[in-house]
Amino acid sequence: MADFHDIFARALKSGDASALADFTEGAPDTKFKVYRNNVVKGAADTLGDAYPVIKRLVGEQFFQGMARAYWAAHPPSGRTLTLYGEDFADFIELFEPARPLVYLADVARIERAWLEAHHAPDALPLKLADVKGLPPDELASMAPGLHPSVRTLASDCPAFSIWRTNREDDTVRKISLEAGGEMTLVHRPLMEVHYRRLSPADALFISRIEAGQDFATASNAVADSFPGVEPAPLFIALLKEGIFKGRDT
Amino acid sequence: MASAHPVLAPAPEMGAGIGLKPQHYRSVLESRAEGLWAEVHPENYMTAGGPRLAWLDAIRRECPLSLHGVALSLGGAVRPDRGHLNRLRALADRYQPALMSEHLAWCAHDGTYFGDLLPTPYTEAQLDRFCAHIDETQDALGRKILIENPSIYLPLKSDMTEQVFLAEAVRRTGCGLLLDVNNVFVTSWNLGQDPYSYIDGVPGEAVGEIHLAGHEQDENLGDQLLIDTHGAPVRDDVWKLYDYTIGKIGPKPTLIERDSNLPPFDQLMAERGRAQDILEAANG
Ligand SMILES: [Fe+2]
Numbered sequence: 001m002a003d004f005h006d007i008f009a010r011a012l013k014s015g016d017a018s019a020l021a022d023f024t025e026g027a028p029d030t031k032f033k034v035y036r037n038n039v040v041k042g043a044a045d046t047l048g049d050a051y052p053v054i055k056r057l058v059g060e061q062f063f064q065g066m067a068r069a070y071w072a073a074h075p076p077s078g079r080t081l082t083l084y085g086e087d088f089a090d091f092i093e094l095f096e097p098a099r100p101l102v103y104l105a106d107v108a109r110i111e112r113a114w115l116e117a118h119h120a121p122d123a124l125p126l127k128l129a130d131v132k133g134l135p136p137d138e139l140a141s142m143a144p145g146l147h148p149s150v151r152t153l154a155s156d157c158p159a160f161s162i163w164r165t166n167r168e169d170d171t172v173r174k175i176s177l178e179a180g181g182e183m184t185l186v187h188r189p190l191m192e193v194h195y196r197r198l199s200p201a202d203a204l205f206i207s208r209i210e211a212g213q214d215f216a217t218a219s220n221a222v223a224d225s226f227p228g229v230e231p232a233p234l235f236i237a238l239l240k241e242g243i244f245k246g247r248d249t
Numbered sequence: 250m251a252s253a254h255p256v257l258a259p260a261p262e263m264g265a266g267i268g269l270k271p272q273h274y275r276s277v278l279e280s281r282a283e284g285l286w287a288e289v290h291p292e293n294y295m296t297a298g299g300p301r302l303a304w305l306d307a308i309r310r311e312c313p314l315s316l317h318g319v320a321l322s323l324g325g326a327v328r329p330d331r332g333h334l335n336r337l338r339a340l341a342d343r344y345q346p347a348l349m350s351e352h353l354a355w356c357a358h359d360g361t362y363f364g365d366l367l368p369t370p371y372t373e374a375q376l377d378r379f380c381a382h383i384d385e386t387q388d389a390l391g392r393k394i395l396i397e398n399p400s401i402y403l404p405l406k407s408d409m410t411e412q413v414f415l416a417e418a419v420r421r422t423g424c425g426l427l428l429d430v431n432n433v434f435v436t437s438w439n440l441g442q443d444p445y446s447y448i449d450g451v452p453g454e455a456v457g458e459i460h461l462a463g464h465e466q467d468e469n470l471g472d473q474l475l476i477d478t479h480g481a482p483v484r485d486d487v488w489k490l491y492d493y494t495i496g497k498i499g500p501k502p503t504l505i506e507r508d509s510n511l512p513p514f515d516q517l518m519a520e521r522g523r524a525q526d527i528l529e530a531a532n533g
Contacts, residue, residue: 004370005326009358012367023370025404030470034402038365046364076362079320079333080292122298148297191300 012039013075043071046081047088051111053166054092057104066095082119085112103177106159107166110195113151113186117193120149125189125242140216144244145209149188152198152206160184160197189242201229202238209244263313263347263502265524267517268479270507274304276514278311284525286347288315288504291340305344315348315458315504316340317427320362323382323396324369325355334389341390348458348502350395350427351386353379353415366399371407371414379414383422395457397427400464400477401436411436412450419455426451428501429460430491431483435475444490453498461491461524462506479508482520492527500531 004023011017017032024032044067048055055063070091076084089112092098093105125147131139153159158179165173183198185206198206201222208218219231238244264284269277277287287308294301308314318337321329341349354366369375387393396418398411409417418424428451437444463481467474483491483505495501503524507517 005355005358008367009361009363012363013361023405025406028403031403031474033469034467034474034476035365035367039363042364076364077360079330079336079357079362080295081362081364082293082296119296119299119301122303188299191303 012036013072040068040071043076043081043084044068047085050085050115051088051108053111053163054104054108056166057101057107057162058098062097066092066098069095083115085115088112103155103157103159103162106153106155106157107163109153109155110159110163110184110186113153113184114193114195117149117151117186117188120188123148124246126239126244126246127242128236128239130247131239141214143209143212143214144247145212146206147187147189147243147245149193150206150210150243151186152203153184153186154181154203155183156181158182160195164195185243187241187243194241199229201226201234205231205234205238206243264528265521266313266315266502266504267521268504268506268508269308270511271301271304272511273514273517274308278304278308280518282518282521282525284528285521286313286315286502288317288348288506290319291316291337292318292320294340295336309344313347314344315350315502316344316346317397318349318351319366320356320364321351321382321386322355322357323351323386324353324367324375324379325357325382326378329382329386329389330357334386338390341392348395349390349392350397350458352397352399353411353418354399368399368401368403368405370405371409371411373408376409376414376417380418380421383418383424387422387424393424395425395427397429397460398432398436400429400432400475401439402474402476404440410450412447416450416452416455419452424455425457426455427458427460428456428494428498429462429506430494431460431462431464431487431506432477434484434487434490435464435477438475445493448490448494448497451498456498456501459491459494459501459503460506461487461503463487478510479506480510482512488523491524495527495531500528503528 007019011020011032015036017028020028020032044064047067048063070088074087089105089108092108098104126144157177158175160182161175183203185198186193186195204225205218205222208221215235219235222229222231222234262284263286266286266288269287269289294305320333352366355369356363356365356367396415398415415426419426433447434444437447461483462477462479463483464475465478465481466472467476505517505521505524
C-alpha cells in the first residue's frame with residue numbers, strides 16, 4: 001500500500017493522475033484535480049498572504065503563475081506553511097518573466113524579513129533604562145548582540161521606498177529607480193513589527209554589534225568610516241528603537 | 250496501552266465554538282457569549298514567538314480551546330513525524346486544550362508536505378497502519394485525540410465503509426471521533442450515498458466534537474461534485490442533518506469552521522448562535 005501513497009504523491013506533483021486508476025472507482029481525472037488544485041492553490045495563496053506587495057506589484061494572475069512555478073521547484077517540506085517561501089526571493093531573481101522588474105527580488109526580501117521578524121522569538125530588547133547610570137567603561141564594553149527579530153537588508157535599488165509605498169498607500173507614490181540603492185531595517189522589539197530605511201552608518205553599527213563587538217568598537221568603526229557622523233546620538237537612537245538584545249534574555 | 254490515557258472530557262461549558270482567525274482575536278476576547286470556545290490549527294502556532302502566540306495565551310484564559318491538527322498525516326505511509334509530534338506536545342502543554350483532534354487523511358509523503366487532506370483507501374492494511382499511527386500520537390501527547398471524517402472527492406477501492414473503518418479505529422485505539430456533519434453530507438453526495446444512514450452508523454458515544462461548515466459546487470462539475478471549501482455559510486441541508494445528528498447522539502461541542510472568505514465577526518457569531526440554540530434545546 002506504500003505504492004498508493006507513492007503514486008498519489010507523484011500524480012500531485014506532475015498533475016497526471018492516470019497511474020492512480022488501479023486504486024480508484026472510475027476514472028480519476030476530473031475528481032483528482034480537486035486535490036491537485038487544493039494543494040497548488042493552497043501553497044500559492046500562502047505565498048500571496050506572505051508577499052502582498054509582490055502580488056500588488058505584478059498583479060494576481062502573474063503572481064499565481066510565479067507562485068505555482070515556485071511550488072513546483074520548491075514544494076513545502078516542513079509541516080507548517082507559516083514560514084513557507086524561504087527561497088521565494090532568490091527564485092524571483094531568476095524567474096525569467098520577472099526579469100524586467102529588477103527591484104522585485106529585493107522587495108521580496110523585505111517582505112520575507114517582515115514575516116520572519118513577525119514570528120521571531122520573543123525577547124526583551126535592551127532599554128535606555130537598562131544602561132542609564134552605568135559607569136562609562138562598563139557601557140563601552142557591552143556587547144549585547146542584536147535582538148533576535150532584527151533583519152537588515154541592502155539593495156542596489158530603492159527597494160525600501162517601493163515596498164513601503166506599496167504596503168502603506170492606496171495610491172502608490174512614484175519612485176525613480178535612479179534614486180539608487182537603499183538599506184532597510186525590520187524588527188519586532190515587542191509585538192509589533194517596525195521598519196525604516198537605514199543609513200549606511202546605522203547599518204555599519206548594527207553589523208558590528210551583530211558580529212559580537214562592543215559598543216565602543218562599533219562606535220569607533222562608525223567614526224572612522226563616516227567622519228561627519230556622531231556615533232553617540234546614533235547609538236542612543238538605535239537603543240531607543242530596541243535593536244539590541246536585552247540583558248536577561 | 251492507549252487505554253492508559255485519560256478519557257475524553259470536553260469541558261462541560263463548551264457549547265458552540267468558532268474556528269479562530271487572527272482577524273477575530275480581539276472580538277473573541279471581548280465576547281461574553283455563553284458556551285463559546287475557539288479552535289485553531291496548531292500548525293499556525295508553531296512559531297518561535299510573536300503576536301499569534303500571545304493572542305492565543307490571552308484567549309485561552311477566557312474560553313476553552315481546541316487544537317485541530319492538519320499535518321500529522323495519520324493516514325500516511327509512514328509513522329508520524331517525531332519533530333511534529335514534539336511541537337504538538339509543546340503547544341498542548343502551553344495551552345492545555347480541552348480537545349485535540351486530527352484527520353482520517355494524509356498530507357505528507359517522502360519529504361513533501363502537500364497541505365491538503367488527501368484520501369486513503371479503507372483497507373485492512375491501511376487500518377492497521379492508521380491505528381498504529383494513532384497509538385503513537387496518543388502516547389506522545391499523553392492523551393486521547395479525536396479523529397475527523399474527511400470530505401471525499403475521489404472514491405477509492407476499499408474493503409469497508411468509512412464508518413466501519415472509523416469505528417474499528419475507535420475500538421482498537423480508544424480514540425474519539427470528530428464528526429464533521431458537512432463532510433458527511435459532501436462525501437455522501439459525491440459517492441451517491443445517504444447521509445442519514447451514515448449518521449446512523451456512527452458510534453455516537455465516541456463523538457467528542459462536531460464540525461459544521463459550508464460547501465460549494467465544483468466549478469467544472471457543478472452539482473455532480475460538492476467541495477468542502479470552508480468558505481461559505483452552512484447550507485440548510487447540513488443544518489437539517491445536524492439537527493438529526495444531535496437528536497440521535499445528543500448534544501456535543503460544535504464548531505462553525507470557516508477558513509476562507511471570512512465574514513464579519515457578528516455574522517459568524519449569528520451562525521454559531523444557531524448551533525448554540527440547537528444544543529441548548531437538546532440539553533433541555
Ligand atoms: Fe472539519
